[in-house]
Amino acid sequence: MVATAVADGLFVMHGDQPHLIAARRKSDGRMRFPMPLGPEAALYEPVELPAEGKLWSYTVQRFRPKTPPYIGADDDASFKAFALGYIEFPDQVIVEGRILIDDTSTLRIGRPMKVVIEPFATSTRGEVSNFAFKPAD
Amino acid sequence: MTEVHIVGAGIHPFGRHPEKTGLDQGVFAVREALTDAGLTWEDVQFAFGGSSAAGSADAALPRLGLTGVQFINISNGCATGGSSLLSGYWAIKSGEFDIGVVLGFDKHPRGAFNADPEASGLQRWYGETGMMLTTQFFAMKIRRYMDLYGISNESLGRVAEKAYENGALTPHAWRREPVGLNTILGSQMLSDPLTKYMFCSPAEGGAALVLMSDKKMRELGLTGPRVRGAAVRTRVNGSFEVFSPSLDVERGPSPTQIASAAAFEMAGVGPSDIHVAQIQDTESGAEIMHMAENGFCADGEQERMLAEGATKLGGALPMNTDGGCLACGEPVGASGLRQVYENVQQLRKRADGRQVANASLAYSQVYGAPGLSAVAILEA
Numbered sequence: 001m002v003a004t005a006v007a008d009g010l011f012v013m014h015g016d017q018p019h020l021i022a023a024r025r026k027s028d029g030r031m032r033f034p035m036p037l038g039p040e041a042a043l044y045e046p047v048e049l050p051a052e053g054k055l056w057s058y059t060v061q062r063f064r065p066k067t068p069p070y071i072g073a074d075d076d077a078s079f080k081a082f083a084l085g086y087i088e089f090p091d092q093v094i095v096e097g098r099i100l101i102d103d104t105s106t107l108r109i110g111r112p113m114k115v116v117i118e119p120f121a122t123s124t125r126g127e128v129s130n131f132a133f134k135p136a137d
Numbered sequence: 138m139t140e141v142h143i144v145g146a147g148i149h150p151f152g153r154h155p156e157k158t159g160l161d162q163g164v165f166a167v168r169e170a171l172t173d174a175g176l177t178w179e180d181v182q183f184a185f186g187g188s189s190a191a192g193s194a195d196a197a198l199p200r201l202g203l204t205g206v207q208f209i210n211i212s213n214g215c216a217t218g219g220s221s222l223l224s225g226y227w228a229i230k231s232g233e234f235d236i237g238v239v240l241g242f243d244k245h246p247r248g249a250f251n252a253d254p255e256a257s258g259l260q261r262w263y264g265e266t267g268m269m270l271t272t273q274f275f276a277m278k279i280r281r282y283m284d285l286y287g288i289s290n291e292s293l294g295r296v297a298e299k300a301y302e303n304g305a306l307t308p309h310a311w312r313r314e315p316v317g318l319n320t321i322l323g324s325q326m327l328s329d330p331l332t333k334y335m336f337c338s339p340a341e342g343g344a345a346l347v348l349m350s351d352k353k354m355r356e357l358g359l360t361g362p363r364v365r366g367a368a369v370r371t372r373v374n375g376s377f378e379v380f381s382p383s384l385d386v387e388r389g390p391s392p393t394q395i396a397s398a399a400a401f402e403m404a405g406v407g408p409s410d411i412h413v414a415q416i417q418d419t420e421s422g423a424e425i426m427h428m429a430e431n432g433f434c435a436d437g438e439q440e441r442m443l444a445e446g447a448t449k450l451g452g453a454l455p456m457n458t459d460g461g462c463l464a465c466g467e468p469v470g471a472s473g474l475r476q477v478y479e480n481v482q483q484l485r486k487r488a489d490g491r492q493v494a495n496a497s498l499a500y501s502q503v504y505g506a507p508g509l510s511a512v513a514i515l516e517a
């Protein structure tokens with residue numbers, strides 16, 4: 001079964017490699033992620049980010065976030081801590097995402113990270129996936 | 138020019154009070170503040186009040202008295218209390234009113250705050266994937282700061298250790314027992330590098346202040362600290378704020394930095410003139426970063442200052458003398474006014490057991506989602 005993305009328009013696939021779709025404001029070139037929805041979107045143009053960036057800061061989420069809004073397939077007993085952080089795409093934008101890593105003690109600011117797709121939940125929508133980051137070194 | 142004074146201050150002890158609503162605690166604080174000033178509700182010409190999770194603040198009116206008073210509900214995130222104070226300040230400063238009350242109260246469920254993405258203008262997936270937690274933001278902000286400026290885990294622990302020491306001395310604090318440094322550092326890791334004892338908890342409580350023009354104060358023979366500076370500022374491009382799916386690569390100042398600079402300019406004093414400070418300590422890292430963002434030290438100096446005990450009672454600049462959010466908990470609507478209440482006690486020499494000697498200029502700063510900061514500078 002093919003997983004559905006948690007939201008449309010967050011990333012695009014080039015072969016096996018996902019690229020995040022950031023937004024550049026037409027008026028001043030300032031970038032953000034993701035593309036705004038609704039009428040605000042007209043003020044921006046989409047920009048595909050590179051496959052790799054550098055870790056800017058990070059933490060480890062050690063308790064299960066509250067539901068709603070969290071839709072992880074786990075419950076309090078089966079929840080596994082996950083890393084997350086901000087990844088800098090130099091001269092463009094810094095994006096927050098989950099980090100797939102076995103040993104969180106090896107996380108370091110500046111460590112190269114690449115964009116991957118992670119199945120992370122089963123919901124009424126079936127298998128749900130989202131973008132994540134993974135060490136590229 | 139009209140000057141604004143705080144002639145009465147009241148507080149309902151912070152903590153958990155299953156037998157009382159948030160509103161009960163807010164009304165308690167207002168009555169205590171009025172008694173402190175020797176006034177009654179009938180004397181009050183205006184009020185600003187707020188609560189984040191305990192209903193509308195003007196629900197206090199049937200209990201305090203349906204006098205027809207101008208009452209405006211304030212909702213400004215964690216800076217709700219600071220925003221009420223600023224609103225009251227300008228109401229008197231403008232010359233329009235002489236006597237007003239600002240109040241805040243709250244009562245939150247246990248555990249981390251539960252955020253709604255769409256209420257913050259964010260897309261749902263951000264919360265669905267488990268990234269919309271205030272705790273994560275604080276952890277990532279201090280993580281980067283520690284790496285850039287050489288701050289150790291021990292310093293994080295020292296901030297919490299001081300908070301619980303001060304809380305033990307404070308009647309309105311929630312946590313009244315000291316907690317040792319090793320216990321703090323070794324407690325459950327919640328969001329690395331921050332442990333359980335380094336985070337404050339959502340809580341309950343109420344706080345209220347009576348504001349008065351200098352003219353009316355003299356007329357009634359009252360006294361109280363003068364508000365020398367007060368400012369609220371919001372986030373600018375490049376600041377690092379809670380609930381940000383992305384950040385600008387070009388970094389900018391924080392809302393605390395610009396609110397602090399504005400309040401100091403208004404007061405005509407600088408950070409070195411301050412004798413006692415209450416600054417936002419949602420968690421240990423926030424206090425460390427806010428020490429610099431409010432101008433009390435350069436980035437990285439905190440490591441040495443904390444090792445020397447500079448911010449403890451008896452230190453060069455005592456901070457969060459009532460234990461701050463860490464020892465008092467954070468009822469959002471009341472938290473900023475609790476800081477000002479504590480400064481009023483310090484300036485009126487009523488802070489038994491935790492009194493900062495010769496305190497005549499006191500500073501407070503509350504920071505909160507979605508990226509705003511409120512500062513007040515009081516003079517005895």
